[in-house]
Amino acid sequence: MEVGWSARQGVLLCLTVSLLLQGRANTTFTINCSGFHQDGVDPAAFQAIFNQKAFRPVTNYSIPTHVNISFTLSAILEVDAQLQLLTSFLWFNMIWANPFISWDPEECDNVNKLTVTTENLWLPDIFIVESMNVDQTPEGLSAYVTSDGRIAYSKPMRVTSICNLDIFYFPFDQQNCTLTFSSFLYTVDSMLLGMEKEVWEIKDTSQDVVRTQGEWEFLGISKATPRMVVGSSLFDQIMFYVAIRRKPNLYVINLLVPSGFLMAIDALSFYLPAESGNRAPFKITLLLGYNVFLLMMNKLLPSSGTPLISVYFALCLSLMVLSLLETVFITYLLHLATTQPPPMPGWLHSLLLHCTCPRKCCPTASHKGNKGLGLPPAQLPGLKEPVELVEKSPGPGEAEVAGGLGWTRAQREQEAQRQHRVELWVQFSHMMDTLLFRLYLLFLASSILTVIGLWST
Numbered sequence: 103m104e105v106g107w108s109a110r111q112g113v114l115l116c117l118t119v120s121l122l123l124q125g126r127a128n129t130t131f132t133i134n135c136s137g138f139h140q141d142g143v144d145p146a147a148f149q150a151i152f153n154q155k156a157f158r159p160v161t162n163y164s165i166p167t168h169v170n171i172s173f174t175l176s177a178i179l180e181v182d183a184q185l186q187l188l189t190s191f192l193w194f195n196m197i198w199a200n201p202f203i204s205w206d207p208e209e210c211d212n213v214n215k216l217t218v219t220t221e222n223l224w225l226p227d228i229f230i231v232e233s234m235n236v237d238q239t240p241e242g243l244s245a246y247v248t249s250d251g252r253i254a255y256s257k258p259m260r261v262t263s264i265c266n267l268d269i270f271y272f273p274f275d276q277q278n279c280t281l282t283f284s285s286f287l288y289t290v291d292s293m294l295l296g297m298e299k300e301v302w303e304i305k306d307t308s309q310d311v312v313r314t315q316g317e318w319e320f321l322g323i324s325k326a327t328p329r330m331v332v333g334s335s336l337f338d339q340i341m342f343y344v345a346i347r348r349k350p351n352l353y354v355i356n357l358l359v360p361s362g363f364l365m366a367i368d369a370l371s372f373y374l375p376a377e378s379g380n381r382a383p384f385k386i387t388l389l390l391g392y393n394v395f396l397l398m399m400n401k402l403l404p405s406s407g408t409p410l411i412s413v414y415f416a417l418c419l420s421l422m423v424l425s426l427l428e429t430v431f432i433t434y435l436l437h438l439a440t441t442q443p444p445p446m447p448g449w450l451h452s453l454l455l456h457c458t459c460p461r462k463c464c465p466t467a468s469h470k471g472n473k474g475l476g477l478p479p480a481q482l483p484g485l486k487e488p489v490e491l492v493e494k495s496p497g498p499g500e501a502e503v504a505g506g507l508g509w510t511r512a513q514r515e516q517e518a519q520r521q522h523r524v525e526l527w528v529q530f531s532h533m534m535d536t537l538l539f540r541l542y543l544l545f546l547a548s549s550i551l552t553v554i555g556l557w558s559t
């Protein structure tokens with residue numbers, strides 16, 4: 103570095119700079135810092151640099167400019183699942199070297215670095231490939247210029263970037279969004295990108311700074327550096343993968359817990375006696391309630407794609423419908439049994455006997471079924487009609503028809519047989535009820551376990 107300064111040399115500097123713009127010179131350039139004072143810097147000292155800002159600052163155009171970049175993620179503002187957009191806020195830093203800037207700090211009042219407004223400097227055109235909005239960089243930003251010619255520039259960026267969101271595991275989903283930094287214009291011959299900080303440093307500072315009081319939690323950043331080929335040109339680029347996770351509490355409390363309660367009530371309503379006729383209205387009310395719940399909670403669900411939770415809700419709804427159908431079926435069976443019981447097929451009878459034997463050899467034999475057999479028919483509400491029939495018919499029959507003893511006996515036998523059939527059918531209905539209930543429980547448990555299993559992976 104030269105120590106003595108003269109006006110001629112200053113003129114020479116300007117001359118060499120202008121020569122250099124034509125790509126001919128490759129000497130080192132020193133700024134005349136006699137204008138560096140406590141009360142400011144003489145702009146004339148930098149005029150040569152400022153005049154040159156339209157061109158990429160290199161001494162030989164076959165040398166690429168190395169730009170080191172880094173960023174700090176300061177907020178995750180919005181994740182739009184329908185438009186597949188991530189809106190984030192970052193502070194973007196770039197460092198590059200300008201070989202024409204250099205001064206000796208010892209000569210210049212120990213000034214090591216200066217701030218220069220960016221309007222006066224050449225800036226690398228690094229942009230984010232995924233970004234969906236135009237750069238809204240505030241005007242009047244400055245950059246640090248150090249005595250060895252390095253320029254450090256930071257700017258805030260509000261980035262709305264395309265992100266391939268996978269909402270299948272909603273609300274327990276993790277997203278991996280890519281931010282690719284690349285030059286707009288310069289190919290690898292003219293610009294190379296590097297890292298200003300290590301990825302873990304970016305991750306750590308982001309983790310300290312990030313303000314996601316909202317729905318998303320910042321997990322980490324990783325990077326990859328594949329080059330981008332556009333036509334015959336090769337562009338250098340750095341891809342950062344930003345991993346974020348949704349905080350599921352809101353959805354667990356508002357979606358899963360109420361739905362779980364409704365399902366539990368639906369399952370428990372199987373314990374309402376089928377004969378009372380209360381079960382079906384109860385289940386219908388529950389079904390209506392579930393529909394209202396789904397309508398209200400639709401707003402919380404992502405509006406595009408089919409998350410697992412929608413499948414789960416559909417499954418719950420169909421289970422409720424199935425349980426209602428089961429109740430209708432059992433009510434029909436009981437009604438059939440108590441009004442006009444058809445003769446029971448032999449195989450069914452033996453199956454029934456097998457399943458309701460006192461040792462409970464068959465697991466589907468229920469306490470209900472056994473109770474049904476043990477109960478006097480009068481105690482079954484659905485059996486009132488036949489019981490009345492049985493009680494009434496012998497009375498007038500004996501009194502009215504004198505010679506009809508045989509007929510009465512036959513009638514009695516018929517009635518006894520009928521009653522036996524009624525009992526068998528009622529018992530069968532209860533058995534079916536229990537069996538279907540257990541199938542329902544099994545299906546419910548297996549589907550819930552499947553969904554939980556999928557969510558926890």
Ligand SMILES: *[C@@H]1O[C@H](CO)[C@@H](O)[C@H](O)[C@H]1NC(C)=O
Nearest residue numbers: 106107108109111112134136
């Ligand atoms: C620097 O510039 C000042 C005036 O701006 C001049 O007096 C001085 O001689 C110059 N020094 C060198 C080394 O060119």
Ligand SMILES: *[C@@H]1O[C@H](CO)[C@@H](O)[C@H](O)[C@H]1NC(C)=O
Nearest residue numbers: 125126127128162163164165
């Ligand atoms: C620029 O650099 C290339 C290779 O580094 C060299 O071949 C060429 O001569 C240089 N040009 C000038 C003007 O120094």
Ligand SMILES: *[C@@H]1O[C@H](CO)[C@@H](O)[C@H](O)[C@H]1NC(C)=O
Nearest residue numbers: 168170197198199252296297
């Ligand atoms: C960019 O980073 C590389 C490697 O860390 C380093 O060698 C180089 O000096 C840096 N460039 C600037 C302009 O800071």
Ligand SMILES: *[C@@H]1O[C@H](CO)[C@@H](O)[C@H](O)[C@H]1NC(C)=O
Nearest residue numbers: 278279322324326343344345
């Ligand atoms: C994000 O996805 C990329 C590939 O698409 C992968 O290399 C990277 O490891 C993923 N990051 C996380 C945190 O899952």
